Amino acid sequence: MKLPKFLLGDNTDFPTAIFIIHTDFPRFVLNLENDEVEWLEEFSDEDQKELPQETERLIAEATEFYDREVSRYQD
Numbered sequence: 001m002k003l004p005k006f007l008l009g010d011n012t013d014f015p016t017a018i019f020i021i022h023t024d025f026p027r028f029v030l031n032l033e034n035d036e037v038e039w040l041e042e043f044s045d046e047d048q049k050e051l052p053q054e055t056e057r058l059i060a061e062a063t064e065f066y067d068r069e070v071s072r073y074q075d
Contacts, residue, residue, distance in 0.1 A: 006065040020062040026054070030062050 009019035009029075017033040026047075027040040037059070043051060 006062055008066070008069060018066070020066055022058060022062060026051075026058075028058070030059060032063075032066065035059075 003023040005022065005024050007021040007023065009021055010017070011019070014031075014033075017031050020030045020032065022028050022030070025041065026043070029038045029040070030036075031038075037055065
């Protein structure tokens with residue numbers, strides 16, 4: 001099965017949170033309520049060096065995805 005790069009998620013145990021799940025490497029879950037990131041990967045020392053820049057880029061992409069999805073519901 002081919003998964004989209006980003007998925008939206010919610011959970012009734014967290015009624016005010018909206019989650020964005022990134023399904024490509026590096027996989028993570030972003031909680032838009034508080035901007036917490038939960039990584040679903042283990043990172044090598046080499047990956048750790050690139051992580052801050054990559055995180056910034058991926059969170060920007062995730063936020064753009066969310067804005068696009070919400071705008072589609074509003075149209």
